[in-house]
Amino acid sequence: MRQIRLDQGPPSRPSGQPRISAVELGDALQHAMALAREGRTGPAETILQRLLEISPENPDALQLLGMIARKTGRNVDAASLFRRSLAAFPAQPHVHNNLGNALVDLGEPGDAVHAYRQALRLAPQYDEARVNLAIALLAAADAAAACAALIPLVARDPRNARAWATLGQARRENGQLPEAILALRTALSLRPDHVPTMHNLGVALRMAGQPEEALPLLNRACQGDPSSAEIAYNLGHCLQDLEQVDSAIRAYERAIVLRPTDRAAHQSLNGLLWRQGRTDHWLASYRTALAQHPGDHGLLYDLADQLLLAGDAKSAAALLAPHSTSASPSLHYQYGRALWSSGAPDAALAQFDAAGDFVPALREGARSRIILDRPEESLPRIEAVLAADRYDQQALALQGIAWRFTADPRETWLNDVEQFVSADLLTPTDGDVSSFNARLDAALTAHHRDHQHPLDQTLRGGTQTSDDLFARPDPLIAEVRAMIEARIRAWLAALPRDANHPFLSRNTGRFAFSGSWSVRLRSTGFHENHIHPEGWISACYYVALPEAVTRDQQGWLKFGESGLRLGQRERIARMIRPEPGLLVLFPSYFYHGTVPFEDAGHRTTIAFDIVPA
Template identity: 45%
Template sequence: MTEPLQQGLADALAALRAGRDKDARQRLDRLRERWPADADVLQLSGMLLRKQGDQRGAAELFRQSLAARPAQPHVQHGLGNALLALGEREAARKAYEAALALAPDFLDARIALGECELADGAADAAVATLRSAVTAAPGNGRAWSSLGRALRTQGEHDEAIEALTRAAQLRPGHVGTLYNLAVALRLGGRPQDAALLLEECLRLRPGMYEASFVLGHCRQELGEIEAAIAAYRQAIAARPGSREAHDSLSRLLWQHGDSERYLESYGQALVRNPDDTPLLADLAAKLSQVGQVEQAVGILRDAIARGLETPEICYRLGQALATHKGPAREEAIAPLRKAALASPPDHGARYEWVRLLLEMGRLEEARDALQPLRDALPFDQQGIALDQLHRRLTGEEREPAAIHAERTVWSGVLAPPPGYADITQFNRDLAALLGQLHHHRQHPLDQTLRNGTQTVGELLDRREPLLRSLRAMLENAITDYIARMPDDESHPLFARKSAQFRFSGSWSVRLASEGHHLSHIHPAGWISSCYYVSVPDTIAQGEDDAGCLVLGRSNLDCGPADQVAQIVRPRPGLLALFPSYLYHGTVPFRSDQPRLTVAFDVVPA
């Protein structure tokens, strides 16, 4: 390298590091005029563009630098960072891998590769990569923080907390690390500890949306309802268009009994931004859920008239129109089809379209509409449920519904954990604990529960000894249930047989008199469940089906072919396990005693 080039690069780099971007650009432009193909000039020019937000221009300059001199691991790393910022994760991963091939000890590239794998959903690969990073550099806070986030994604909450605690010690006052530790603590069943850290995040960074939002979850799980409402409102103030914050606030207000003001935040946000189509779609969906269908339709038609005809607006319009009876339902077909066929496709709209076609008896059209999703997502629980229903209606089912239920549904009374003489004593203590966790006054608006309440957060991730004992009991029963499955790759349940599993959701439901569940499936599961903690005597000893679990009949109006496959009579200590795609609901009952259950979903690990 000639002395003028070397000095010019040193001066440009010094200007860049000092924040004198204009000076750096002028110096680099002069260097590029004289040495247009020099790898270092190109690389430093790329660094400047990346700093200024031109990621695509930076990536192109990094590629030119590598073409001039291939063996530059730091430039491969810079290219990966630019590509990752552009959302091109596969290309970014290849760049990081190329950097490590040139320099196996390049720690920043190894950490970046792990973070890229995590963003791609490859949590196992990310954990392996990041474990190697912390082994190589145990004092690197970023490596520990990224490992903690990867472990958290795997559901390894205790390990995630340990890793993130180590990261926080190495990066004192680092808000991002404190926030990630707080999230891990909440998911690990420690909402009080999480709340304290989130308050610290907000002290260090006032107006931090993420901290306020998760703080709302923590306060709600702790039963501090007014504080949770305040936290969600603080999150909305920081990010007025946040769908998840509006949704969480409205859910909480509804379940806490404020059925008049629960949609207030949507109205306030839409006054400021009337063309926010995601919020318009969400508001319309919530209005439909409480029976205000015509108001929902009016909002959606007005949005379309104003040129806001997005696939989601069409989906929600079709969904609202589908609640009509008689010939008016036909009007729902067009917007649902339009949303379903949009690019990218809207799977929710396609399923709604299929359900409507099934109810209307247009079975051939329903099959054609469903098939693309069955091909693309063979283990999607909604797709399996609708496919089985379609086959039943057309007489093409592979086995009768009752036989299918007999092969896939199991129920039995569990043995008590150590320290308890019988399951009745254990359930008595469990019922007392669960009673403290039912903080709300009425059922969630968008679920099938009616006249009852549901806990928030992941129940089986909590740290109370009783819940840890319950989890162990359930894990043993699930293990036995899976072990009894035959090996059958053509079966919608058995094809996913795996000795390794994890909980994808867990909660408790308390039903009052006249309480029940509408028939439904669990889209996020593989195996679903109901464990009966306390059951009214009128149900356990009843002669009719009141309060019973009804399996097999859908929530659609498809005529006599859509029949019940099996009925399970609840009694305390009984656990029922069944496929998540199997329609199930409960029959209303009358009693002064509550019907208290724990439910969960399981997926292969």
Template identity: 35%
Template sequence: MTPGIPQRLTPAQLKELESAHQLLRQGHAGDALALVRRVVKDAPHSADALQLLAMCLADVGDVAGAEASFMHALEQAPHHPGILFNFGTWLCRQGRRQAAVESYRAATVAEPGFVGAWIRLGTIMLELGDVTQAAGAFQHAVKLQPDAAHAWQGLGRAQQSLGDLDAAAAALRKATMLSPGDSSPWIDLGTTLQSLGHLEEAMASFEQARRHGATSPAISNAITGLLADLGRTDEAMEQSRRLVITHPDFAPGQVKLARLLWSHDTEHDAEHDPFAIMRTAVRQQPRNHALQIEFIGLLIEARKSQEALDLVRAMRRSNSDDLFLVWMEALACDSLQLREQASRLYAQAYPVLGLRSADFLNAYARHSYGSGDWDAVTRYANEAIVLDSTNQESWAHLGTAWRLAGDPREYWLMDYERLVGMVEVEPMPLFASQAESLEALKATLDGMHLTGRDPLNQSVRNGSQTSGHLFAKPDPTIAMARATLQAATERWLASLPVDPTHPFLGRNSHRVRMVGSWSVKLRSSGHHANHFHQEGWMSSAFYVSLPPSVSQETGQETGCIQFGQPAVELGLDLSPRRVIRPKAGHLALFPSYMWHGTVPFPDNEPRMTLAFDMQPAATRSKA
């Protein structure tokens, strides 16, 4: 028999194969295997028989035999789309996703109209992080079969990863219309709408998912987050408490409750420890690795580093080779100024984590400042940028390292004069003057400052920060402020030069989407510690209300915003590159990777701002 020309089967052999296929579907792989072996013995060049033999061997756990049989089948029929598809599926089950991509791709070449192959190709490409290729595969699928709900859902997921949230929402709405009883696309739609700031619609989507069978604690936790973002704090707290009672092992739920208690519990004494419930869960579940890791991270954020170090060292006694735990111990040691120990730990984890985690490389860069090794900071920042070219912390470290080394590229990257804007904003609609507009906005924001502590892992010192996505709150004044500020922002962006090689200017589409928004109200002596914004591309501060010492030209820098001075924790004696006195009704705009903070002020009157992070608005998809 010539290879590449499949052997024809007799009617009797075809009947035996059909019987074997039925047995396999019924879960009787052993009986099916016996039948198929008999057919293959008499027809050793039948691609169909060899493929079924591979599937039976896979079901009984014979990995080597299954692969060999798939390969023999493809020798007989190298362009058979069904065999290529099934081989790809088997490769996925073996964890060989890159090889599966090639098999699915070959199936689409052999049969361009094979919708299932396009969907599987898109799904695996999405898992591998090749989002653009994944979106293309799903585009093919929806064009071939416009009523394929899974294809629309996959397209929505890909578009969400690409940052085109409006297109993602449209695709996912299509998926929910085509398959309304499936909870999965409702969950994806809810997540996308939440990112867009459409919180009420997101809530409705999650509730639909619940109606259609989604009962996971993740759904309850997502709804808790939405309630908090909507300002329904008491409901969020109640639901969060119920969740940790019914699912004490669900780490994200424990974290959510701890953060809510930190932000909204007005009692700050030892009897009202916001971490007490999670700490008890950790002690009761010593084998819950995910819960322990989340708790360690929370402790480090809250500057309870000794407790974090004790816990991570206890975990490492039974998981000494876990490099993620090595990294966590290094973070805790750094927080406690145990530099030599941290250095050994970073060096131990670097050969593996340095190849795959930008977050690890950023942590190693932060650590390296302490030894004065600017070359190391530069190296780790560059390696992180290779892994994630939009990582804002990595660009912050690279700019700082260039400054320390006297490298003029600092000014190309930061350009404190050209890339920092201070824009006068028009009054909101319906208001005759800026003073009236600002007074109305201040009154609205005052009612939203309800938290008791400085927020966790934020820059605020001696002040309060609103919770959730401010621009998503159903308030007409907030909606007017959002529209006015977005218009001012996009006008400023249109004035910037073009530089495709620049990490900020090269991404400027002159349109933005908001990815986070909040208000900060600083009290006397309050300030923002120097920081950057990891979730943004561009960040901002709109000045709603300023105390006298800030708004008056006194020759002092009290309450001013400053740029270019790194975080004090890095131990660098560097002065700000630019200091600007804010003005009420003006909007500061700057790249999210640029270090910025504020100078404390002495007044009793508060300093109130409204801030938001942005990403460039993506080009609309045509599907």
């Protein structure tokens, strides 16, 4: 095995090198490594460069130069040097590993995976490379493969804390929360003060609905690494779950101080302020950060988005106008939205078109042209989106509308509300539908903590739970989930097959939840007409209903009427009267909404999206 590290001497030299004695080569490399260990990288690089003048492709000198480049943050140079070293002498597992590390830091996880696999091909018991492989697989969004890489390692070496910690992260990303928690607990028992493991275990516990146990871990992690914006951000989530709103706000603010351009932290902070009715400080963090980073397109985009959601299009347009001449596609799109909502449709269309093939702008350009009664012009833009992703739910919804307005018979094929909408009453194990749903409604009350609806959701006059409802450790939630899963399996088995249909063609009979939440509406509350862009199938399960649903279709579910506000051109294709225990399943691209109701009672539902598995 051939390897060079900063803390060890050089290996033997392969044959075929230029004329330099082994003693001279060894002495030069030893001296360069000693200098590098002392942090004197400049003199070390000088020696190595001189060595390469004599022996241009010396693998040991190239590797050591690569290590120095990585140590000084020059990963592009490091990757190039490691590749040159491997070209000269391929059988160096540690250099393949070092190359993988440089590629991970460069944001190239796919190439890093290949490098780590090469290292393991040469040295199958190279545990460091195996853990690094799993980390690269996680970065490449292949959590299942990361788990598969690590399970044999922890079985062979159960005291490998790094392997257990990485396995915990992989299992969490793979949706295996109980197994993730077990792996992370094992890792922390082996390294009790390891801050990243504390942090990851706290995140996993919180995701599993155990914020009380997560909080002390996240607090310890914050104390151990007070400079970590990510830990402060996740602490804010945990405090929010525990209804410690003031402390959550401070945690999010701390994350933003540490990383002022962190879009997720700004969104979480301002979302919480809005839902809690604390509008005096709402959006202030964006303005403070933009004063420091005036050209940050992500912050500009998000601040404009918040203003648009709040109905302040003129402020959004004023914010973006100074950047319109040098805007990115995303800002052209956002500026177009602001102009559209400000009553300047022609200028808006020009901005959407200026964004080129930016998918949101193509969709918005199509949507705007449908509203302007120019459906023929919308279709090429919709087709461009669907060419990139045939399952784009927003584009499918718009395609159905455009087909209807152009008298295309495929509209009925796409939007068959009778065949593709299922409405069935679910019966609990004890057979008492009324009692079960009354108990479920009481249990869900604890999860509705906010004062008003989220700004970026379609409900009006109510509240919505955060995070994954079905992951919460509540026996009533677990029972309703099991009932729902059984019904979905039966429905999928009964659907017709059509390989060309964008809904039916995805049916493998297997599915996974991609999000679940509860909504509680109060009097005059309703859902605006909308679709679910992240789903394949969406659903609503009715838990509790006001008496008003028996009168004048109040609180009823409607399909077919779009969110485009087309006036006389709109149509309602189907209405469903809710009742406790009713589960309604439908394609995620179907427009749906609810009729407002007036009643002292509330309307509680569980909603979710699923995707093919």
